[in-house]
Amino acid sequence: MNWANVVKRYRERTGMLQKQLAHQLGVDSVTVSRWERGVTEPNLIVKRQLRAEIPSSASSSPAVRCILKNSTKAASATSLSTLRVRAVNELYCELYGVTEDEVVGKDWRDVSSDWLREEGEASGVLRGFMTGRLASARVEHNVNLRGKFLCGSRKTILRLDLLGIEPLALTYSSVCEPVRENRVLSMVTMEEAIEAGLREL
Known part of the structure; x- marks a missing residue:
């Protein structure tokens, strides 16, 4: 892995200055500069931190x-x-009026509607996906971005575990008429998904 490119691309994609990245990683900005110029490489602990943060996997x-x-x-x-x-795919960028660079690498909570972020935490959907207990969920809500109504949306969220890749939440969104009430329509646990799969055999 070319760590000079990895560090520089990560820093630029997240919009950080060398000083800010250095602070986040507990080093000084001269060290980050050396990494980006290929003079030295990060130590193993920092490489692990960066691998966890870098949206390349x-x-x-x-x-x-x-x-x-x-x-x-x-x-x-x-x-x-x-x-x-x-x-994200091109349809995501078109629907929400954003570019890939504006979204990829950002915290999910910073690019989601207020209701989805709050409900995800309050209903246990977010924790369910993170712990592996939840296989899928469906939600219906009005999307308000930057204080402006954008559209009604139905989302299907699936947990994806692929060998060699961190666990992911795949979210599929479709536009619908404005909804009367933002709500979680359904949740399927891993156990229920496995049982349903076994019944199909």
């Missing part, structure tokens, strides 16, 4: 790229370990 995975690209709905992949958006 999901976005560079051929399987995840294929899933998002071939989706007929707006779709995103979010890390369940860091809650950072790892990848």
Whole structure:
């Protein structure tokens, strides 16, 4: 892995100055500068920190790229370990009026509607996905971004565990008429999903 490029791309994608990244990683800005110029490499602990933060694992995975690209709905992949958006498709960018660079690498809570963020935590949906207890959920809500009504939305959220890739939440969104009430429509636990799969055999 070319750590000079990795560090620089991560810092630029997250909009940080060298000084800010240095503070986050507990080093000085001269050290970050040396990493970016390829003079030295981060130590093992810092490499592990960066690997956890860098949105390359999901976005560079051929399987995840294929899933998002071939989706007929707006779709995103979010890390369940860091809650950072790892990848989005073109339909997602069109629906929400954003570019990939504005979303990928950002904390999920910073790019979600207020209701979805609050309900995700209050209803246990977020914790269920993070702990692996929840396989899928469906929600229906009005999307308000930057204080402006955007559209009604139905979302299906699925937990995806692929070998060699961090656990992800895949979210598929479709536009609908404005909804009367924001709500969680359904949740399926891992146990229920496994039982349903076994019944199909």
